[in-house]
Amino acid sequence: MNYLRHHLQQILGLSFLFFGMSHAFVVMAQTGPYPNRPIKFIIPFPPGNTPDIMTRLIAPKLQERLGQSIVVENKAGASGIIGMDFVAKSKPDGYTIVASQGGTLVSLPHTNKATTYDPIKDFSPIALSTMNYLVIIGSHTTPFKTFPEMLAWAKANPGKLTVATNGEGGFPHLTFEHLAKAGGISFTHIPYKGSAAIVTDLGGGQVMVGIDGISGPAPHIRSGLIKLLAVTNKTKISTWPNTPTVAESIPNWESNGWFSYSAPAGTPTDIVNKLNAEINRAMKSPEIVEQLGTYGLTVVAESPEFFAQELIKDYNKYGKLVKDIGFTPR
Structure with missing residues (x-):
């Protein structure tokens, strides 16, 4: 009986030892050098x-x-x-x-x-x-072809300029609010979920103007689907040397992201x-x-x-x- 009790204690002791070693191994695996998983x-x-x-x-x-x-x-x-x-x-x-x-x-x-x-x-x-920098992009269906013409049209048609951004209160939206205040225009904001949707609706004429980072619209500007009206950088961009800055129409205005x-x-x-x-x-x-x-x-x-x-x-x-x-x- 004592032999059996002693043998059982040995087995339990080995089991707890194995469990402890296994647990330690798991902990080590979880806290190993970063990163150890995707x-x-x-x-x-x-x-x-x-x-x-x-x-x-x-x-x-x-x-x-x-x-x-x-x-x-x-x-x-x-x-x-x-x-x-x-x-x-x-x-x-x-x-x-x-x-x-x-x-x-x-x-x-x-x-x-x-x-x-x-x-x-x-x-x-x-x-x-x-x-x-951000870009002001436009549909080919608009009654204006340039950024100065856009400002003039918006002043003559208060609130009728539709402007797409990537969301209510986002940086592009806030930037255009600042631009509108400085340029003396008003507009109707159309929020979208992202660049692709903005480009699609600009290309189809569902919205007049958009403001966005250059990365999303760039291929579609090059393809001719949409037009580039202005850049928000203070100086002209080498990639688009013939595109005016907003500051050429609204002095000392700039915005970068x-x-x-x-x-x-x-x-x-x-x-x-x-x-x-x-x-x-x-x-x-x-x-x-x-x-x-x-x-x-x-x-x-x-x-x-x-x-x-x-x-x-x-x-x-x-x-x-x-x-x-x-x-x-x-």
Whole structure:
């Protein structure tokens, strides 16, 4: 009997030892060097938007360098709020990243009451990656052919100019509100879910004008489906040397956008720094710089600290702008 009891104790002891070793192995597997499983990049807009394009371009390089699959997932809706909120509420472990437009962080929280996240408190800045200008694009069915003619027509026909943007209270929408105030015109805003839908309706004549980043509309400008009326950059763009700036008609007016990567707040600093280094490395590769350049994007590839400073500065800047133009949050 004592022998059986002793033998049973040995078996139980070995079982607990094996369980303990197995449990330790599982814990080690879960807390091994980052990354040890696929990383998901959330795009809060439909395919074809600038964050979508730039993320899909660098994904193969990130996958090669990090040794894990890079999953790019579009979570569009509510002017970007759905995707941003998803990431803000995700586990801060470095496996869920958002690729966003500057507007979803610096202007949308000031203009859209439905915004559920705090851009300063709910995210860990990883990298401010690229900058670009916006473009004023038009349908070939409009009664005006140039940007100055558009301003003149809009002044003569108050409220009849229809303008498409990628969402209510987004950066392009806010930019056109600022332009309209400076140019002395009024317009009817038509919000869309993304660049592709804007281009489709401009091409079909369902809307008169759109304002967007250059990346989505660029191929359709080249194909002749839509026309390029003006750029928001202060100086002319080498890619479109014959296109006027808004400032030629509205002195001292300019507006540029930026695109970035963020993680949920509380993501460990070493993970943020690793992601910053690899995203910047991918962005700075000559072929990526060239490809992004065709979309009007300039690679800046800055540090998390620089991004955090720019985020706070622009958030405050656009908060003031919203008040100055009299925009009522919706």
